[in-house]
Amino acid sequence: MRSARTIAALFALWPTLAQDAQTPASEASGTDPLVLRIDGEEIRRRTFEDWLLRIYGERRARAYAELFVLREKYGARPVETYREEAVKEFQVRIDGAFGGDRAMFVQELERLGRSYAGRLAERMLELEYIALTELLGSVLEFHESLEVEVLPPLLPDAFEMELGSEVEVLRIRWEEGEKVARRDAFAAWLRVLYGERAIARFAESLRVRKAARNAGLAATEKEVRERVELDIQARIDHMHFGDREAWLKDLAKAGRTEEQYRRERILRTRGDLLVDKLLRSERTVTRDELVRAWEKKFGAGGVLHEVRWIRMDPDLEDDSEREPQESRRLREAALKQAQELAAELRKRIGDGEDFATLVEEYSDDDSTRLSGGRPDASFRLGRLAEPFQEPVEALAPGELSPALTHAGAVYLFEKTAIRRTPLAEVETQLRRELLERRPDEVEIAQKKNELTRGLGIEVLEALFR
Numbered sequence: 228m229r230s231a232r233t234i235a236a237l238f239a240l241w242p243t244l245a246q247d248a249q250t251p252a253s254e255a256s257g258t259d260p261l262v263l264r265i266d267g268e269e270i271r272r273r274t275f276e277d278w279l280l281r282i283y284g285e286r287r288a289r290a291y292a293e294l295f296v297l298r299e300k301y302g303a304r305p306v307e308t309y310r311e312e313a314v315k316e317f318q319v320r321i322d323g324a325f326g327g328d329r330a331m332f333v334q335e336l337e338r339l340g341r342s343y344a345g346r347l348a349e350r351m352l353e354l355e356y357i358a359l360t361e362l363l364g365s366v367l368e369f370h371e372s373l374e375v376e377v378l379p380p381l382l383p384d385a386f387e388m389e390l391g392s393e394v395e396v397l398r399i400r401w402e403e404g405e406k407v408a409r410r411d412a413f414a415a416w417l418r419v420l421y422g423e424r425a426i427a428r429f430a431e432s433l434r435v436r437k438a439a440r441n442a443g444l445a446a447t448e449k450e451v452r453e454r455v456e457l458d459i460q461a462r463i464d465h466m467h468f469g470d471r472e473a474w475l476k477d478l479a480k481a482g483r484t485e486e487q488y489r490r491e492r493i494l495r496t497r498g499d500l501l502v503d504k505l506l507r508s509e510r511t512v513t514r515d516e517l518v519r520a521w522e523k524k525f526g527a528g529g530v531l532h533e534v535r536w537i538r539m540d541p542d543l544e545d546d547s548e549r550e551p552q553e554s555r556r557l558r559e560a561a562l563k564q565a566q567e568l569a570a571e572l573r574k575r576i577g578d579g580e581d582f583a584t585l586v587e588e589y590s591d592d593d594s595t596r597l598s599g600g601r602p603d604a605s606f607r608l609g610r611l612a613e614p615f616q617e618p619v620e621a622l623a624p625g626e627l628s629p630a631l632t633h634a635g636a637v638y639l640f641e642k643t644a645i646r647r648t649p650l651a652e653v654e655t656q657l658r659r660e661l662l663e664r665r666p667d668e669v670e671i672a673q674k675k676n677e678l679t680r681g682l683g684i685e686v687l688e689a690l691f692r
Contacts, residue, residue: 260689262418265430266682272689275422276414277390278429282494283421284381284396284413285487291416292375292399294352295408297359309354313347345423348691352419374400380410383493390414422690427679432498434678439501442508446500454500455492502674506666512658518650520657525648532608533644534619535600537572537585538592539565539637558635565637569630573639576627582641591636600641615640 263270376398397408467473541561583599622642
């Protein structure tokens with residue numbers, strides 16, 4: 228959280244923007260001023276800009292390219308030109324929504340993680356874009372003619388590289404020509420428009436890297452890329468039932484390519500992988516956790532009952548036009564018929580017929596029909612309806628249950644095996660699995676919150692120049 232002193236400083240610095248705008252370009256580009264202090268650590272403009280370019284550069288490239296081309300077409304006016312208009316807009320809001328109380332307006336911005344100075348600088352750039360766009364004959368044609376190529380310095384492979392002032396970061400083509408955008412201009416635009424909103428994420432990344440460094444942990448490029456591929460495949464499996472083409476179509480609808488998505492994930496995964504390693508390095512396993520894992524994997528008390536079943540749903544015709552008494556009679560008759568069929572199948576299995584074959588022919592349970600009546604590997608007796616649990620648990624291996632009825636369906640169960648696994652036999656394996664288990668998203672988020680709790684952030688005026 229920002230201190231009261233920082234808030235007051237932000238409130239006080241807004242008038243200096245006019246002075247900043249008059250700073251000679253040569254002086255501004257020849258220095259690397261401090262823009263932030265994070266827990267006393269001084270952050271210079273170039274460091275923060277390089278991070279912004281890597282994290283947001285590709286995603287915001289097209290928006291910057293539009294302004295770049297508009298400036299090429301119509302000429303760039305000093306951004307200070309739009310300051311008076313922006314101040315007037317703010318005053319209208321202060322008078323209308325805050326009864327003329329400017330301090331309340333600043334406090335509202337602060338609650339949103341913003342400052343007057345930062346929002347004013349941002350609005351000046353927005354007004355420039357609006358003014359230039361109004362000169363266009365057709366905004367749609369302008370957008371369609373624009374092509375933007377993100378150059379290698381902004382891609383993940385160059386993440387740790389310091390970017391030189393004149394390095395080319397974008398290639399921009401439009402109907403009237405082609406030009407390249409260089410690092411400093413694009414970085415300054417990103418810093419003013421998005422920098423203040425990104426401070427918390429930047430501070431988080433600093434804290435994560437520092438904590439990992441202190442713990443002697445690092446994430447290699449190979450580890451990052453392998454994790455990204457695993458996550459992509461998990462997303463395809465979970466959201467698209469393993470259909471890669473469906474995933475690619477969804478990306479295309481959002482205007483993204485597979486490579487763009489992969490690069491975004493690489494940038495995000497770097498930090499998450501360090502948090503993952505921190506969590507694993509700090510993890511301990513209690514006896515209770517060990518027992519819970521043992522029973523989850525090997526059944527209550529280490530006893531696992533393996534079963535399979537045939538489910539029969541009574542054949543019921545549409546009885547919406549019948550009298551209630553007649554409908555009830557028909558349902559009872561259909562249920563009795565299913566129970567008789569279950570008794571017959573029980574006898575046939577006892578006489579030697581194959582259980583799996585009868586499952587395929589008679590079972591109405593789509594989830595187990597193709598597996599011979601067997602549920603998935605995660606099945607435990609506790610997942611059965613309560614009336615079934617005790618009679619099924621009492622069966623000996625190879626024994627069939629009588630026909631059991633619940634919720635309008637009839638079941639025939641067979642106990643195929645009882646497996647007993649003492650905790651002592653698997654304790655070492657389970658402990659290792661628990662220690663090496665990948666943290667989930669909730670654990671990652673909680674660790675990040677822990678690392679950034681009480682973070683002191685001071686925003687300096689050079690951030691908004």
